[in-house]
Amino acid sequence: NAGVTQTPKFRVLKTGQSMTLLCAQDMNHEYMYWYRQDPGMGLRLIHYSVGEGTTAKGEVPDGYNVSRLKKQNFLLGLESAAPSQTSVYFCASRRQGGSYGYTFGSGTRLTVV
């Protein structure tokens, strides 16, 4: 079992460029999430999905879009990258239900110059 796999692990973008971060899980989890982690800010929820074809906004959704076309994949897109989006991005997934902890991926470190 690979768990939650994030691609790529590192990326440097120029301001205004676009990119897509891929998250894949092999645990048949219904729910998937994207968080960003910045120094001193903890983990902040960007977008999440409770099932294939559904997405919802989190705490800091501006500048990001997401898609969940397949149950095992959750994509995070940046249409026009800004330096403020320099961060470490974590994907997580969990089973359906109210009391199950997340399984996190190992993160994508994104730098926008």
Add this chain to the structure above:
Amino acid sequence: GENVEQHPSTLSVQEGDSAVIKCTYSDSASNYFPWYKQELGKGPQLIIDIRSNVGEKKDQRIAVTLNKTAKHFSLHITETQPEDSAVYFCAASIGQAGTALIFGKGTTLSVSS
């Protein structure tokens, strides 16, 4: 919006001492409270969790307590070891049916031998 406050931001203890990290939450509907440990360069890992109908839970050297009236929960680590050194995050469920988690800003625990 909903938030989780976590204290202290840094904590230094001697090996063998106890460590306590405290969190408060704002959403009275929160019913699930996990704790995560994050080692350098890795994604957060679930170490213990507690549900709103339970006041205390223990797992070897780790315990969590919950006071729903005060909206307060704490992580207790006894007999600390150098390998306990990491960043610890508390979280609380939010949203419809507790779908997502919001996180505290983290506590950097350093255990010196």
